[in-house]
Amino acid sequence: MTDTPDPARFDHVTDWVFDLDNTLYPHHSNLFSQIDVKMTGYVAELLTLSREDARKLQKELYLEYGTTLNGLMQRHGIDPDAFLEHVHDIDYSWLVPDPVLGAAIRQLPGRKFIFTNGNRSHAERTARQLGILDHFDDIFDIVAAGLTPKPARQPYETFAALHKVTGANAVMFEDLARNLSVPKSLGMTTVLIVPRNFEPTFSEIWESDPTHEDDVDYVTDDLASFLTTIVEANAA
Structure with missing residues (x-):
């Protein structure tokens, strides 16, 4: 289940912001x-x-x-x-390195950030295991957010001020629709990541947040393919 991105919708993007858990790695990795x-x-x-x-x-x-x-x-x-x-004292070998995702992130034009409710060391270990850590400019974690988690507005505003991110020039990738509400209000393009082969019948076990459907511009169950489509369009 993947919306095909309209590359023109991403031509203006200079800042690519990614949630970590169940976003940069697939939900089925568990x-x-x-x-x-x-x-x-x-x-x-x-x-x-x-x-x-x-x-x-x-x-x-x-x-x-x-x-x-x-x-x-x-x-x-x-x-x-x-x-x-x-x-966060866990076994990261459960994650399989994702060279396709890494190549796509590396080729995206502009800056790339991880924005997580976890801590920096967890984000670093996760991204390193996936083989994508070196492609990010910075990690904004729960400590940088003053321990106030998404979806509260404060951490988004703190992040935007710290990195001088303008909403209209940014896109946010998240696995929870409610965490896209504030980015959408700030003018960001929003992409919801759902589990692979996501079906409507999964809605009871997945936090689909139907009340936040208007905050979601795109939905995909394959982040690497979604980004690759944008990268290839930019290269054409």
């Missing part, structure tokens, strides 16, 4: 499941809960505060550094 399990374990140990109750609370915090970390900070005053180090 890497984030390791982080998810680590977060559940952290909540269970912190609050002396069963894993079932910890899992329920973890998801409540995520929905209410944007990330589990933000919820734990707000309600329990935890040390964010310790949390981030713990949940």
Whole structure:
């Protein structure tokens, strides 16, 4: 399931902004499941809960505060550094290097950024395993955002000010439609990344965010092909 990008819609783009988890690597790699399990374990140990109750609370915090970390900070005053180090202690070999994606990102005209609710070291390890780390100009992580996660407006504005990004000249790639709402309001072109062979019947298990459909310009389940189409049009 891939919208074919209109290259003319991307001629003006000078800044390419990518979410990390389930965006730069495919959902089916299941890497984030390791982080998810680590977060559940952290909540269970912190609050002396069963894993079932910890899992329920973890998801409540995520929905209410944007990330589990933000919820734990707000309600329990935890040390964010310790949390981030713990949940990102995972096996990155689950990711398969993606030379096609790397070549496409490298050839995109302008600057390229990773903008993630995770931390920098996680982004670096992930991108390095994919073979694409060297193609990015910078990583804007949850620490750079002042620990305020997407989809809050503040981190987008902080990112844009830091890197002098003008919305009209930028495009954002995200796997959650609600995280494209602010970029869209800032004038960015928005691209939603969905799982490979995405079907409407998956909507109950995937955060499709139907209330944010108007914030999405394009939908693709193959980021490498989507970018390659743009690169090849620019080269023609």
